[in-house]
Amino acid sequence: MVDYDNEDFVSIHFDENANTTDTEHLLTKTNAKNGIDDCYIKNVLLKEVNRYGKPVIRLKLIAWLAEKLFGIYGVGQTNSASCAKSVVDTVQTKILHRAMPKAKGADATELGIKNMELKCCGSIQQLAIKLAKNKKNINGVLVIPQNTSWGRSFFRPTREHICNVVTINNQAYLIDSQRRKHCKVDLSDPHEKLIQTLKGFIGAIGEGDISLYDAGFVAKKSTVS
Numbered sequence: 111m112v113d114y115d116n117e118d119f120v121s122i123h124f125d126e127n128a129n130t131t132d133t134e135h136l137l138t139k140t141n142a143k144n145g146i147d148d149c150y151i152k153n154v155l156l157k158e159v160n161r162y163g164k165p166v167i168r169l170k171l172i173a174w175l176a177e178k179l180f181g182i183y184g185v186g187q188t189n190s191a192s193c194a195k196s197v198v199d200t201v202q203t204k205i206l207h208r209a210m211p212k213a214k215g216a217d218a219t220e221l222g223i224k225n226m227e228l229k230c231c232g233s234i235q236q237l238a239i240k241l242a243k244n245k246k247n248i249n250g251v252l253v254i255p256q257n258t259s260w261g262r263s264f265f266r267p268t269r270e271h272i273c274n275v276v277t278i279n280n281q282a283y284l285i286d287s288q289r290r291k292h293c294k295v296d297l298s299d300p301h302e303k304l305i306q307t308l309k310g311f312i313g314a315i316g317e318g319d320i321s322l323y324d325a326g327f328v329a330k331k332s333t334v335s
Contacts, residue, residue: 162211184289189213226323250275255318
């Protein structure tokens with residue numbers, strides 16, 4: 111039995127706690143060649159990766175109301191870096207990796223995200239250009255600076271929000287497992303349409319550049335010295 115309330119990173123095969131009979135199939139069929147579909151994203155990456163995410167105490171009631179009344183997820187949670195890294199690892203290994211439920215802060219450095227290959231650093235416009243011109247499939251992590259004004263930071267208690275961009279065969283899948291939302295983009299669409307889609311998904315941006323990192327589709331083997 112896995113203890114999901116501890117602070118350690120949780121990595122499990124999905125079928126140990128399956129709610130549907132086809133989830134193992136969804137996990138194993140996904141790779142850079144045949145792409146990923148809405149069913150996989152909704153039932154694995156959105157529903158399961160951050161199943162046990164928890165808001166900070168001061169926002170517990172607001173988070174509950176937002177979810178139950180408006181279907182808004184992730185309010186007051188601080189584990190977006192863990193969510194994004196778990197999505198990367200799940201796509202790489204085809205084994206479900208769950209995010210640390212109460213990870214403090216969106217620390218991309220601590221989780222090794224900023225050791226990945228940097229693909230782009232700049233504005234939404236520059237991100238759109240990079241994605242449109244990119245010829246290589248990307249298992250990516252998007253680091254977005256947050257607005258630190260008091261009104262916004264009260265509800266978003268981290269300086270960065272981190273989510274995922276997976277590009278396969280000229281399709282980009284924007285995935286935010288903490289907030290349980292996703293969007294599919296055709297990278298051959300007109301440039302302005304691509305920018306508007308990215309703006310709608312990313313939302314308000316604070317001071318600083320958006321950074322896109324690529325982890326690749328094959329997990330790097332760790333070396334022991």
